[in-house]
Amino acid sequence: MNWQSYIERYENELLNRIIPFWEEHCVDKEFGGYFTSLDRDGSVYDTEKYMWMQWRIVYMFAKFSVAYGGNDKWMAIAKQGYDFLTSHGKSPEGGYYFALNRQGVPSMAPYNIFSDCFAAMGAAAMFKATGEEKYRTEANSAMRNYIARMDNPKGRWEKGMSGKPRRLSHGQFMMLANLAFEMRECLGSHEYDESAEEAVKAVTSRFWNPDMRILFENINPEGSAFDLDSCEGRMINPGHGLESMWFMLQHAEQKGDKELIVRATDIIKGIMDFGTDKKYGGIFYFMDALHKPHLELQWDMKLWWPHCEAIIALVFAYRLTNEQYFLDKFLEIDDWTWEHFRDPEYPEWYAYLNRRGEVTHSLKGGKWKTFFHLPRMLFMAAKQMKLMK
Amino acid sequence: MNWQSYIERYENELLNRIIPFWEEHCVDKEFGGYFTSLDRDGSVYDTEKYMWMQWRIVYMFAKFSVAYGGNDKWMAIAKQGYDFLTSHGKSPEGGYYFALNRQGVPSMAPYNIFSDCFAAMGAAAMFKATGEEKYRTEANSAMRNYIARMDNPKGRWEKGMSGKPRRLSHGQFMMLANLAFEMRECLGSHEYDESAEEAVKAVTSRFWNPDMRILFENINPEGSAFDLDSCEGRMINPGHGLESMWFMLQHAEQKGDKELIVRATDIIKGIMDFGTDKKYGGIFYFMDALHKPHLELQWDMKLWWPHCEAIIALVFAYRLTNEQYFLDKFLEIDDWTWEHFRDPEYPEWYAYLNRRGEVTHSLKGGKWKTFFHLPRMLFMAAKQMKLMK
Numbered sequence: 150m151n152w153q154s155y156i157e158r159y160e161n162e163l164l165n166r167i168i169p170f171w172e173e174h175c176v177d178k179e180f181g182g183y184f185t186s187l188d189r190d191g192s193v194y195d196t197e198k199y200m201w202m203q204w205r206i207v208y209m210f211a212k213f214s215v216a217y218g219g220n221d222k223w224m225a226i227a228k229q230g231y232d233f234l235t236s237h238g239k240s241p242e243g244g245y246y247f248a249l250n251r252q253g254v255p256s257m258a259p260y261n262i263f264s265d266c267f268a269a270m271g272a273a274a275m276f277k278a279t280g281e282e283k284y285r286t287e288a289n290s291a292m293r294n295y296i297a298r299m300d301n302p303k304g305r306w307e308k309g310m311s312g313k314p315r316r317l318s319h320g321q322f323m324m325l326a327n328l329a330f331e332m333r334e335c336l337g338s339h340e341y342d343e344s345a346e347e348a349v350k351a352v353t354s355r356f357w358n359p360d361m362r363i364l365f366e367n368i369n370p371e372g373s374a375f376d377l378d379s380c381e382g383r384m385i386n387p388g389h390g391l392e393s394m395w396f397m398l399q400h401a402e403q404k405g406d407k408e409l410i411v412r413a414t415d416i417i418k419g420i421m422d423f424g425t426d427k428k429y430g431g432i433f434y435f436m437d438a439l440h441k442p443h444l445e446l447q448w449d450m451k452l453w454w455p456h457c458e459a460i461i462a463l464v465f466a467y468r469l470t471n472e473q474y475f476l477d478k479f480l481e482i483d484d485w486t487w488e489h490f491r492d493p494e495y496p497e498w499y500a501y502l503n504r505r506g507e508v509t510h511s512l513k514g515g516k517w518k519t520f521f522h523l524p525r526m527l528f529m530a531a532k533q534m535k536l537m538k
Numbered sequence: 539m540n541w542q543s544y545i546e547r548y549e550n551e552l553l554n555r556i557i558p559f560w561e562e563h564c565v566d567k568e569f570g571g572y573f574t575s576l577d578r579d580g581s582v583y584d585t586e587k588y589m590w591m592q593w594r595i596v597y598m599f600a601k602f603s604v605a606y607g608g609n610d611k612w613m614a615i616a617k618q619g620y621d622f623l624t625s626h627g628k629s630p631e632g633g634y635y636f637a638l639n640r641q642g643v644p645s646m647a648p649y650n651i652f653s654d655c656f657a658a659m660g661a662a663a664m665f666k667a668t669g670e671e672k673y674r675t676e677a678n679s680a681m682r683n684y685i686a687r688m689d690n691p692k693g694r695w696e697k698g699m700s701g702k703p704r705r706l707s708h709g710q711f712m713m714l715a716n717l718a719f720e721m722r723e724c725l726g727s728h729e730y731d732e733s734a735e736e737a738v739k740a741v742t743s744r745f746w747n748p749d750m751r752i753l754f755e756n757i758n759p760e761g762s763a764f765d766l767d768s769c770e771g772r773m774i775n776p777g778h779g780l781e782s783m784w785f786m787l788q789h790a791e792q793k794g795d796k797e798l799i800v801r802a803t804d805i806i807k808g809i810m811d812f813g814t815d816k817k818y819g820g821i822f823y824f825m826d827a828l829h830k831p832h833l834e835l836q837w838d839m840k841l842w843w844p845h846c847e848a849i850i851a852l853v854f855a856y857r858l859t860n861e862q863y864f865l866d867k868f869l870e871i872d873d874w875t876w877e878h879f880r881d882p883e884y885p886e887w888y889a890y891l892n893r894r895g896e897v898t899h900s901l902k903g904g905k906w907k908t909f910f911h912l913p914r915m916l917f918m919a920a921k922q923m924k925l926m927k
Binding site: 186188194195196197246247248249250252253254255256257258260305306307308309310311312313314378379380441442443444446447448449450501503504509510511512515516 | 645696769830832890
C-alpha cells in the first residue's frame with residue numbers, strides 16, 4: 150500500500166481547499182464570531198450563531214495552528230471567536246446558550262449539554278496553542294458543567310415525563326470519552342481519567358449488543374439494556390458509532406490496552422456490516438435495529454459526517470490491526486466519499502446527498518455543518534497514514 | 539367531466555380500504571386509546587400515544603359516523619379513545635400532554651398548542667354525533683385554551699430568547715380559522731366568529747406576498763412582514779398553504795364572500811406554481827422563498843398529506859370558479875398521488891416517498907400519520923365532486 154499519494158490528496162484538500170474557504174468566509178468582521186450558514190460559493194444565507202458550530206471553529210483553528218507549527222492568521226480567527234463567545238454566549242447559570250443572533254444577543258436557551266461540550270474542547274485547544282491560563286480555566290469550567298449536567302442534560306427544558314422510559318444516551322458517553330482525551334492532550338489534566346474509564350466501558354460493553362452485532366444509541370439503565378419494542382430503543386446511528394470507536398481507539402492506544410483495540414475494531418466491523426448501503430454505497434444516517442420503519446424522514450440520506458468518521462475509524466483500525474478487512478472498507482468508503490461529497494467547482498464539500506448520492510442541498514455550512522468533521526477527518530486520516538508509511 | 543367514476547374511486551378507497559384498516563388495527567383493547575405506529579400490514583411497531591394522532595382518530599370516526607348516517611362501531615371506537623384521552627391526557631394546568639405511554643402515563647409535556655387544537659376538534663365532532671353536553675363543554679374548554687395560548691404557545695418550554703425575532707406563524711392562524719369553522723359546524727357556536735375573521739384576514743393578506751406570489755410560513759409582526767435574510771423568514775410549506783386555502787374557501791362559501799374566493803383561489807395558483815416539482819412531479823415538503831439552502835434535510839421528499847391537501851384545495855377551487863387551471867392541476871395531482879402513495883397490496887397508503895416518488899418508509903401510520911389527512915381528503919374531495927355532478 151503506497152500511502153504517499155493518499156496523504157498528499159488529504160493534506161492538499163485540507164490546506165488548499167477547506168481551510169482557505171473558512172478563512173475567507175466564516176469571520177464576521179463587524180460583530181465578531183462566525184458565519185456558518187455558507188452556500189456553495191461561500192455566500193452567507195443566514196447569520197444565526199449556533200454555539201456548537203461556533204466553538205468547533207475555535208477548536209479547529211487552534212488545533213491546526215499547533216499542528217502546523219503556529220499560524221498567526223488562524224490563531225487570530227480562533228481568538229476573535231473565543232472572545233465573542235465568552236462575552237456573549239454564557240448564561241447567568243453558567244451554561245452556554247444554544248444560539249446567539251448575529252449581534253451576540255442570546256436567541257436560543259442553554260438547553261443543550263453539547264454547547265458546553267464544544268466550549269470545553271475549544272477552550273482546551275486555545276490553552277494548548279497559547280498556554281494562557283484563562284483558557285484552561287474556561288475549559289475546566291465548561292467540562293465540569295458538561296459532567297454535572299449529564300444526569301439531566303436538558304434541565305428545565307426537558308419535555309419527557311414519568312411515562313417516558315429513562316434511557317442512557319450513547320452520544321453523551323462517547324463525547325465524555327472524547328472530552329477527557331482532549332483534556333489530557335491539551336491541558337495535561339488527569340482530572341477526568343476516571344470519567345473516561347467509565348465512559349469507555351459503557352460505550353464498548355453496555356451499548357454494544359454482541360448477539361445482534363449492533364451498537365445501540367439508547368439503552369435502558371437497568372435490567373435488559375436493549376428495548377426492541379420502541380423506535381427509540383431500536384434507533385441506530387452508524388456514523389455516531391464509528392466516531393465513537395475511533396475515540397475508543399485513541400484511549401486504547403494511549404493506554405496500550407490491546408483488549409480494547411480488539412473490542413473496538415470488532416464493533417467497527419459490526420457497524421460497517423450493518424450500516425453500509427449495499428445498493429447505492431455509502432453509509433446510512435439512521436437505521437432501525439430490526440429494519441422497522443424509522444421515525445426520521447431522512448434516515449436513508451447520506452451525510453458528509455458519518456463518512457468522515459468512517460474514514461478515520463477505518464484507517465485507524467487498519468493501522469492498529471493490519472487486517473485486510475479495514476483496508477478494503479477504507480478504500481471503498483474513501484472512494485465513495487470523495488466522489489460524491491467533494492464539489493469539483495468550489496472548495497469545501499457538500500453536506501447532504503440523497504440515498505443515491507445526488508446532492509440535495511447546495512450548502513457548505515449550516516446549522517449542523519461547520520469547520521469541523523471534514524477538516525478533522527482530513528487531518529486525522531493523513532496522520533494515521535503517515536504513521537504507516 | 540364525468541365525476542361519477544372519481545366519486546366511486548374515492549369513496550371505495552375510503553370505505554373499503556382506509557376505514558377498515560384503522561378499525562382493525564388502531565384500537566388498543568387492553569389499555570384504551572389507539573395505536574398509530576402501524577407498519578405496512580397494520581402491525582404495531584411502537585406503542586407511544588401521541589396526542590395529535592389520538593385526537594384526530596376521535597374526530598374522524600365521529601365525523602364519519604355522522605356523515606354516513608350513524609355507525610355504532612365507529613362511535614364505539616371514537617368514544618373509547620375520547621374516554622382514554624380525557625382521563626389520562628390532561629395536565630393539571632388544563633392543556634393536553636404531547637404524548638402518553640401505552641398505559642396512559644404522560645410521557646411528553648403539554649408544550650404544544652396543537653394538542654389542544656385537535657382535542658377541541660375531536661370533542662366537537664363527538665358533540666355533533668351524540669348531542670351530549672359534556673362533549674361541548676370539553677370542546678369549548680380546549681378551544682379557549684388554544685386561543686389563550688396563541689401568544690406564547692410553548693409556555694415554559696419556549697427555548698427562544700430575546701435575540702430571536704418574534705414571528706407570527708401561519709399554522710396557528712390557519713388552524714384558528716379551521717377550528718372556528720368546526721365549532722360553528724359541530725356546536726352551532728358563534729363564539730369564535732370574530733377570531734375566525736381575524737385569522738382569515740391574517741392568512742390571506744399578511745402571510746401572502748403578492749409580488750412574489752408566495753405564501754410565507756413566518757412573518758414579522760411589525761414593519762415589513764417578509765424577512766428574506768433568514769432561513770426561518772424564507773421558509774415555505776406548500777402543503778400547509780394548500781390546506782389553509784381550502785379552509786379559507788369553506789369560510790368564503792359559508793359567508794358568500796366572493797372576494798375571498800377570488801383571493802384564496804389566486805393564492806392556490808401561486809402555491810401550485812411555486813411548490814410543484816417540475817422534474818419528478820408531486821409537491822415539495824419545504825421550500826426556500828429564494829431557493830437558498832433549506833435547513834430541513836427532507837425538504838424535497840414527497841409526503842402524503844400535502845398531496846391530500848392539494849387535491850381538496852384544487853377540486854374545491856374548481857367547483858367554485860369553474861376555471862380550467864384547477865381541473866388540469868387536479869387531474870395532474872390526483873394521478874401522481876394515487877399512483878405513488880397508494881399501496882396496491884395492503885390497504886392504507888404510504889406516508890413518505892423520496893423526490894422521485896419511491897417509497898422510503900413502509901409505515902402506514904406513525905408519530906405524524908394517523909387516521910386523518912387521507913380519509914378526510916377522500917371524503918372531502920368526493921363531497922366536492924358530488925356537488926358538481
